[in-house]
Amino acid sequence: xxxxxxxxxxxxxxxxxxxxxxxxxxxxxxxxxxxxxxxxxxxxxxxxxxxxxxxxxxxxxxxxxxxxxxxxxxxxxxxxxxxxxxxxxxxxxxxxxxxxxxxxxxxxxxxxxxxxxxxxxxxxxxxxxxxxxxxxxxxxxxxxxxxxxxxxxxxxxxxxxxxxxxxxxxxxxxxxxxxxxxxxxxxxxxxxxxxxxxxxxxxxxxxxxxxxxxxxxxxxxxxxxxxxxxxxxxxxxxxxxxxxxxxxxxxxxxxxxxxxxxxxxxxxxxxxxxxxxxxxxxxxxxxxxxxxxxxxxxxxxxxxxxxxxxxxxxxxxxxxxxxxxxxxxxxxxxxxxxxxxxxxxxxxxxxxxxxxxxxxxxxxxxxxxxxxxxxxxxxxxxxxxxxxxxxxxxxxxxxxxxxxxxxxxxxxxxxxxxxxxxxxxxxxxxxxxxxxxxxxxxxxxxxxxxxxxxxxxxxxxxxxxxxxxxxxxxxxxxxxxxxxxxxxxxxxxxxxxxxxxxxxxxxxxxx
Amino acid sequence: xxxxxxxxxxxxxxxxxxxxxxxxxxxxxxxxxxxxxxxxxxxxxxxxxxxxxxxxxxxxxxxxxxxxxxxxxxxxxxxxxxxxxxxxxxxxxxxxxxxxxxxxxxxxxxxxxxxxxxxxxxxxxxxxxxxxxxxxxxxxxxxxxxxxxxxxxxxxxxxxxxxxxxxxxxxxxxxxxxxxxxxxxxxxxxxxxxxxxxxxxxxxxxxxxxxxxxxxxxxxxxxxxxxxxxxxxxxxxxxxxxxxxxxxxxxxxxxxxxxxxxxxxxxxxxxxxxxxxxxxxxxxxxxxxxxxxxxxxxxxxxxxxxxxxxxxxxxxxxxxxxxxxxxxxxxxxx
Numbered sequence: 001x002x003x004x005x006x007x008x009x010x011x012x013x014x015x016x017x018x019x020x021x022x023x024x025x026x027x028x029x030x031x032x033x034x035x036x037x038x039x040x041x042x043x044x045x046x047x048x049x050x051x052x053x054x055x056x057x058x059x060x061x062x063x064x065x066x067x068x069x070x071x072x073x074x075x076x077x078x079x080x081x082x083x084x085x086x087x088x089x090x091x092x093x094x095x096x097x098x099x100x101x102x103x104x105x106x107x108x109x110x111x112x113x114x115x116x117x118x119x120x121x122x123x124x125x126x127x128x129x130x131x132x133x134x135x136x137x138x139x140x141x142x143x144x145x146x147x148x149x150x151x152x153x154x155x156x157x158x159x160x161x162x163x164x165x166x167x168x169x170x171x172x173x174x175x176x177x178x179x180x181x182x183x184x185x186x187x188x189x190x191x192x193x194x195x196x197x198x199x200x201x202x203x204x205x206x207x208x209x210x211x212x213x214x215x216x217x218x219x220x221x222x223x224x225x226x227x228x229x230x231x232x233x234x235x236x237x238x239x240x241x242x243x244x245x246x247x248x249x250x251x252x253x254x255x256x257x258x259x260x261x262x263x264x265x266x267x268x269x270x271x272x273x274x275x276x277x278x279x280x281x282x283x284x285x286x287x288x289x290x291x292x293x294x295x296x297x298x299x300x301x302x303x304x305x306x307x308x309x310x311x312x313x314x315x316x317x318x319x320x321x322x323x324x325x326x327x328x329x330x331x332x333x334x335x336x337x338x339x340x341x342x343x344x345x346x347x348x349x350x351x352x353x354x355x356x357x358x359x360x361x362x363x364x365x366x367x368x369x370x371x372x373x374x375x376x377x378x379x380x381x382x383x384x385x386x387x388x389x390x391x392x393x394x395x396x397x398x399x400x401x402x403x404x405x406x407x408x409x410x411x412x413x414x415x416x417x418x419x420x421x422x423x424x425x426x427x428x429x430x431x432x433x434x435x436x437x438x439x440x441x442x443x444x445x446x447x448x449x450x451x452x453x454x455x456x457x458x459x460x461x462x463x464x465x466x467x468x469x470x471x472x473x474x475x476x477x478x479x480x481x482x483x484x485x486x487x488x489x490x491x492x493x494x495x496x497x498x499x500x501x502x503x504x505x506x507x508x509x510x511x
Numbered sequence: 512x513x514x515x516x517x518x519x520x521x522x523x524x525x526x527x528x529x530x531x532x533x534x535x536x537x538x539x540x541x542x543x544x545x546x547x548x549x550x551x552x553x554x555x556x557x558x559x560x561x562x563x564x565x566x567x568x569x570x571x572x573x574x575x576x577x578x579x580x581x582x583x584x585x586x587x588x589x590x591x592x593x594x595x596x597x598x599x600x601x602x603x604x605x606x607x608x609x610x611x612x613x614x615x616x617x618x619x620x621x622x623x624x625x626x627x628x629x630x631x632x633x634x635x636x637x638x639x640x641x642x643x644x645x646x647x648x649x650x651x652x653x654x655x656x657x658x659x660x661x662x663x664x665x666x667x668x669x670x671x672x673x674x675x676x677x678x679x680x681x682x683x684x685x686x687x688x689x690x691x692x693x694x695x696x697x698x699x700x701x702x703x704x705x706x707x708x709x710x711x712x713x714x715x716x717x718x719x720x721x722x723x724x725x726x727x728x729x730x731x732x733x734x735x736x737x738x739x740x741x742x743x744x745x746x747x748x749x750x751x752x753x754x755x756x757x758x759x760x761x762x763x764x765x766x767x768x769x770x771x772x773x774x775x776x777x778x779x780x781x782x783x784x785x786x787x788x789x790x791x792x793x794x795x796x797x798x799x800x801x802x803x804x805x806x807x808x809x810x811x812x813x814x815x816x817x818x819x820x821x822x823x824x825x826x827x828x829x830x831x832x833x834x835x836x837x838x839x840x841x842x843x844x845x
Contacts, residue, residue, distance in 0.1 A: 333729070349724060351717050374712075
């Protein structure tokens with residue numbers, strides 16, 4: 001017992017001054033993270049704070065550019081995922097990586113199955129070991145069950161059994177409760193307790209504060225890829241933790257906006273979807289920028305895509321300039337003046353493989369053609385007009401859009417929509433993963449568009465951007481509107497509180 | 512990445528001149544191959560350089576090429592139709608059946624095109640409405656359509672097509688120019704314009720490069736694909752008309768294996784089998800290449816089975832060579 005007590009004060013894994021840079025972005029800047037045996041450490045931070053990158057560094061998927069990882073005090077370098085796994089570090093991912101068509105036992109032991117003397121897989125031994133593991137974690141299914149037949153919670157159990165089968169000393173759980181029901185979450189908590197009692201160090205990543213305070217022993221806070229603070233959960237309260245998470249000097253400069261929104265342009269009432277969102281409504285005015293904030297999985301993108309006609313709402317109506325319109329396809333949305341700049345530029349925004357000018361004119365071909373026949377000169381003229389308006393940096397207009405940087409690809413996608421002369425533009429994470437320079441250009445441009453009378457809906461997970469750009473912000477949580485904030489109420493703390501559903505927080509003023 | 516240095520504000524339309532782009536294109540390489548084969552054939556057989564022989568040789572590709580034009584659009588859009596030869600069988604059988612009930616040439620034309628259209632619509636519904644992969648759907652209808660022909664005809668054949676019907680597959684416009692050759696040219700121009708000069712053609716390219724982005728850009732992706740399946744169906748119906756007219760009879764085994772030759776022609780013409788790129792001029796040249804090879808080998812009395820070996824080698828060779836060059840160039844560079 002004394003042994004365990006002393007070891008609880010020295011970390012199993014210790015990350016020190018870890019830096020990881022991607023082209024144009026410093027994902028991790030000298031971060032620190034210690035994981036202690038028999039303790040749950042919660043890693044807290046906004047989207048983009050560097051949590052996922054940290055997990056990937058710890059599991060050997062990324063190699064850090066600087067800093068040291070120590071295991072039991074000895075510096076190590078993970079050449080790949082196998083090295084990290086051999087060192088006893090396993091991760092249970094958000095979308096668990098398992099094999100649907102294999103049995104539970106095969107899933108647990110894939111890659112390190114017990115072998116018979118002939119070198120073949122010793123099936124009997126494998127099932128015996130798997131049964132023992134499943135008993136240990138109290139799993140209610142057998143080792144011969146095919147994984148496909150299990151629910152998401154039970155798949156998590158298989159992933160955990162797999163982690164135990166390699167004698168993991170460190171278990172990383174990345175938002176493990178995101179897709180679980182209330183009862184399943186309780187069962188997971190019990191399991192975490194079991195793992196703790198076995199002396200495993202647990203890194204727990206979650207956005208839910210109730211959860212963090214329920215099961216974590218320690219916390220570490222990251223912000224914008226930097227280490228902000230750590231300590232014992234017992235020594236901190238929710239409000240202080242939220243402040244640590246978001247409290248920054250807002251060093252980005254946002255364009256000055258004289259917000260004088262005009263008449264109602266776009267009205268949405270009671271939009272619902274069987275699984276993704278329910279009862280969402282708002283009114284958007286001419287020249288207004290309406291922000292949508294929420295955690296990943298809050299249903300923002302799904303809702304926006306239903307406005308754009310990609311998914312159909314099960315209930316709800318939308319009105320454009322006071323008239324009810326039914327939008328069943330993106331083509332219908334575009335002809336009604338609603339356009340959508342998706343989050344995933346490469347897969348949904350730009351048509352990689354087509355030249356820049358064809359990307360820009362794709363939805364506007366009706367205007368650059370005569371009875372369906374293309375007029376190349378007019379097409380180039382239209383493309384040039386919007387490419388230059390957005391200050392696109394490209395070698396030529398017939399260059400493949402795939403050769404452009406992320407920021408310039410985004411400009412092409414926005415140019416494509418402006419060329420249709422829309423009334424409402426929906427921007428889904430418009431500056432995600434693009435460099436600071438292009439970011440500022442996109443922000444300036446949004447302000448300019450709004451000033452010219454275009455109504456903008458901006459989905460963003462970046463708090464400074466949401467606050468700096470929006471006239472009003474709708475916070476979504478679990479597919480519902482959690483709050484609508486503007487003016488004085490629009491602070492980083494209130495945003496995070498509503499998004500995470502912290503009810504115990506002191507309200508400044510009840511509306 | 513390859514972003515240009517900050518060009519004040521003006522972006523040129525194109526960097527390379529039109530000529531240099533044309534010269535480096537696949538089509539030019541293919542044209543060189545065609546010329547080479549032509550020259551080799553001139554030396555290989557004394558009967559090759561004869562206007563009537565060459566005219567006969569065009570039958571080797573005209574019917575296939577008609578389908579290949581529509582197929583090129585379909586493959587560029589990321590889909591495929593392997594049932595085209597079976598549509599020919601079914602359309603031809605339908606014509607033969609109608610003939611038994613006294614149908615005239617006008618009715619036969621109408622029936623062939625209608626059957627083609629309906630078969631295309633049948634494929635289209637499964638692919639665009641039910642969202643099934645076209646390769647699986649059309650492998651299924653490949654058996655289905657030809658199976659129906661076998662049920663109707665068994666080992667029999669329909670004969671006795673009217674004399675006026677022979678015009679399609681046996682007629683001449685002037686001197687050695689066949690009616691089929693005229694159709695080939697007309698369809699080449701029509702499909703070339705559709706693909707390269709219309710909004711519809713632009714949508715086809717966009718869908719082939721990225722169907723999701725195309726959808727997100729307001730293109731009616733499923734509608735475009737539906738139309739493309741109708742087009743391959745109708746063109747197969749038209750090819751059935753020409754082939755039946757030329758042969759003067761219908762057997763259920765008519766045009767068997769032709770779907771692979773059509774796809775070969777399309778791919779040889781530089782259309783990316785994964786979709787997204789390709790051109791009608793490329794397919795036109797590929798049609799000539801395949802026609803010249805089969806004709807040349809035919810004059811040398813090479814049996815049909817060996818001929819298919821040559822076509823296969825030609826296809827793999829022409830596709831693999833540029834890739835090999837690229838790999839070798841990269842090796843040298845490093």
